[in-house]
Amino acid sequence: MAENETYKLTDNETYREVAPEEFRQECARLFDNGRGRLRMMFAVDSRETGEGFNIYAVFSHPGKDLFEIVVLKDLEEKEGGITFPSITPKIPAAHWYERQIADMFGLLPEGHPDPAPLVLHGLYPPGVYPLRRDISHDQIRGLLDEDKEDLSSFMKVKGEGIYEIPVGPVHAGIIEPGHFRFSAVGETVYYLDARLFFTHKGVEKLFERMGFDEGVKLAERLSGVSSFAHSAAYCHAVERMAGVALPIRARAIRTFLLELERLYNHIGDIGNMCAGTGFAIGYAKGALLKERLMGLNERLTGSRYLRGVNAPGGVLADVLENPAETLRTIEGITGQYKSFIEFLTGATSHMERLDNAGLLSREIAMALGATGVAARASGLDDDIRTAHPHLYYGQLVFESHTRMKGDVFSRMMLRADEAACSLAILKSILHKAKGKRLEGDIALPAVEVPALGRALGYVEGPRGSIFYYVSSGRDGRPFRVKPRAASFCNWPLMPFAVHGNIVPDFPLINKSFNLSYSGSDA
Amino acid sequence: MLARILYNIIGRKQALPESELNAMAGEGDILMAAGLKPGGMGRIFRRSVRIRQVDAGSCNACEWECTALTNPVYDIQRFGIDFVASPRHADILLVTGPVSAAMANALRKTYLATPGPKLVIACGDCARDGGIYRGSYAVTDGVDKVVPVDAYIPGCPPAPARIAAGIMKIIEASSKIK
Numbered sequence A: 001m002a003e004n005e006t007y008k009l010t011d012n013e014t015y016r017e018v019a020p021e022e023f024r025q026e027c028a029r030l031f032d033n034g035r036g037r038l039r040m041m042f043a044v045d046s047r048e049t050g051e052g053f054n055i056y057a058v059f060s061h062p063g064k065d066l067f068e069i070v071v072l073k074d075l076e077e078k079e080g081g082i083t084f085p086s087i088t089p090k091i092p093a094a095h096w097y098e099r100q101i102a103d104m105f106g107l108l109p110e111g112h113p114d115p116a117p118l119v120l121h122g123l124y125p126p127g128v129y130p131l132r133r134d135i136s137h138d139q140i141r142g143l144l145d146e147d148k149e150d151l152s153s154f155m156k157v158k159g160e161g162i163y164e165i166p167v168g169p170v171h172a173g174i175i176e177p178g179h180f181r182f183s184a185v186g187e188t189v190y191y192l193d194a195r196l197f198f199t200h201k202g203v204e205k206l207f208e209r210m211g212f213d214e215g216v217k218l219a220e221r222l223s224g225v226s227s228f229a230h231s232a233a234y235c236h237a238v239e240r241m242a243g244v245a246l247p248i249r250a251r252a253i254r255t256f257l258l259e260l261e262r263l264y265n266h267i268g269d270i271g272n273m274c275a276g277t278g279f280a281i282g283y284a285k286g287a288l289l290k291e292r293l294m295g296l297n298e299r300l301t302g303s304r305y306l307r308g309v310n311a312p313g314g315v316l317a318d319v320l321e322n323p324a325e326t327l328r329t330i331e332g333i334t335g336q337y338k339s340f341i342e343f344l345t346g347a348t349s350h351m352e353r354l355d356n357a358g359l360l361s362r363e364i365a366m367a368l369g370a371t372g373v374a375a376r377a378s379g380l381d382d383d384i385r386t387a388h389p390h391l392y393y394g395q396l397v398f399e400s401h402t403r404m405k406g407d408v409f410s411r412m413m414l415r416a417d418e419a420a421c422s423l424a425i426l427k428s429i430l431h432k433a434k435g436k437r438l439e440g441d442i443a444l445p446a447v448e449v450p451a452l453g454r455a456l457g458y459v460e461g462p463r464g465s466i467f468y469y470v471s472s473g474r475d476g477r478p479f480r481v482k483p484r485a486a487s488f489c490n491w492p493l494m495p496f497a498v499h500g501n502i503v504p505d506f507p508l509i510n511k512s513f514n515l516s517y518s519g520s521d522a
Numbered sequence B: 001m002l003a004r005i006l007y008n009i010i011g012r013k014q015a016l017p018e019s020e021l022n023a024m025a026g027e028g029d030i031l032m033a034a035g036l037k038p039g040g041m042g043r044i045f046r047r048s049v050r051i052r053q054v055d056a057g058s059c060n061a062c063e064w065e066c067t068a069l070t071n072p073v074y075d076i077q078r079f080g081i082d083f084v085a086s087p088r089h090a091d092i093l094l095v096t097g098p099v100s101a102a103m104a105n106a107l108r109k110t111y112l113a114t115p116g117p118k119l120v121i122a123c124g125d126c127a128r129d130g131g132i133y134r135g136s137y138a139v140t141d142g143v144d145k146v147v148p149v150d151a152y153i154p155g156c157p158p159a160p161a162r163i164a165a166g167i168m169k170i171i172e173a174s175s176k177i178k
């Protein structure tokens, strides 16, 4: 392949190889002063095929169903190590990706404003880069040194009356681990420093030693309540790499279950926000409704978390088998959902707490590459379902919702709008199934993965866009699998959203984003 | 208890239809069906058991099932079992996740902060032996590699009723020994 040539791999995916001196310029061109979106950024260790280390930056542009991928080749070996030109000064959304690349591959972003370690907590000696392909799991384990754990580099806020509140990693509730440092003045949070990646499980490297079929199980376990979205995005990537199109029934079932997952998450999240304001009855109602949906999940797929359904080439459960019965359940849930939302919006004491809490401006959301509910509640119209129609979404009539204000209230109401939309999509698919308009196989017989293939896969999960990049080696086995969870984009928003709020509102604001630790930590 | 009262209040208007509940539970009350008995805590803990849940790097599905135990459908509090915020108040550590390298120290400290007599339950397949993450450079392959474990609850994730039944069983078993 000639240098700098743009070639098409799949219908909406183009790769363009550039040299280090062109990298910044090319990324800036695609970023288009903030009109373009950086979807993900990652490195690949291709030394064994003689191509050295490469860096991929994936961009898309609103209104265009196209992913433009810049591939940086020939990284420079300098005295301090191997470096690449940082794009963070121009594209702030790149900041975490570049730090992650530095930790995992030992490639240093030159010109990054804050190149501190992100993922590994100093648990390994310098020079250990887990995602390099010439070091094994066992070798890395042998080098682990827990005593070296280093969490010291917190941002210090100085001034009269400012004090620090450290929280975690083991929290008071039944939630995931992370360490937070609040710098507060009285009750008001001035700054929040969040140290994450406590649940880092080496997932990306684990993918490399599994087969593509087996990898589904791992994708399902990236983040518990996004099990289906993650495995769907993963399968999507593998199928695109293999160049196969799914039968209509398989596409409809995946779409159906993606919406069912969104629904139980959104309803659960709306209920959990009540826990954030101490509104126990709202919380209980939300939990009941969520539990009912989990029961439906189990009845349809055998799993409360919709696991074991996705496979490259389709689905393993014919979820649309009894559309009439499922339709009755969904109708019942719709009624309960409506009265739940009416009840909540009528509860002034609860709703008042949401108003103006945890404001996230559109500018910050855009600059940091926010996704999903967090982005749409701050006025950014970004929904993979409509921007890049896939599965059965192109055949459905629905709109993606936005709210303008960016506070907890907007995030709650946006979820309410989207849950109603999901219910409508579920019903529409069930009606079509009832009318026998979705007949066909639920999976392809087999999916042949080509050697040296690569592709992106994506879905709109409950928390926002989820991307997977997969590539295969000469043997047709996984060479690189890079998941990009929605929460990886949204965690950096937190310090901005809590700034100026009172400490007791933090749980509420946190719940309004409902970010995944495990998905982001990977 | 509060959750029970709440359930009675809101249940009147919007109770789950019996068929749905039964579908989830098998028959009748889900936790009773799973073997839980009110006041059945045995000698060690009497009628009250306090649990500190520790996420040691799980995928988060296990925590959601633990959380579900406190919702009005399961309402585990009515059996004298509740989740607490501090290990200092806990009788049981319910640990989920394969124990990521970054959480090993925190788990050890939590264990030391829990007063005896105490029980440790490894909840979920990955807490037992690393599960799907087994062998990864970033995990320790199970809770018992880091702190002593008294019981394991299998499943990925174990359903809420299964977690509750597991907790009950280990309480009963340890009461008999001592």
Ligand code: SF4
Pocket: A221, A224, B058, B059, B060, B061, B062, B096, B097, B098, B123, B124, B125, B126, B127, B131, B132, B155, B156, B157, B158
């Ligand atoms: S046992 Fe399964 S569900 Fe539970 S934390 Fe581990 S991977 Fe997740």
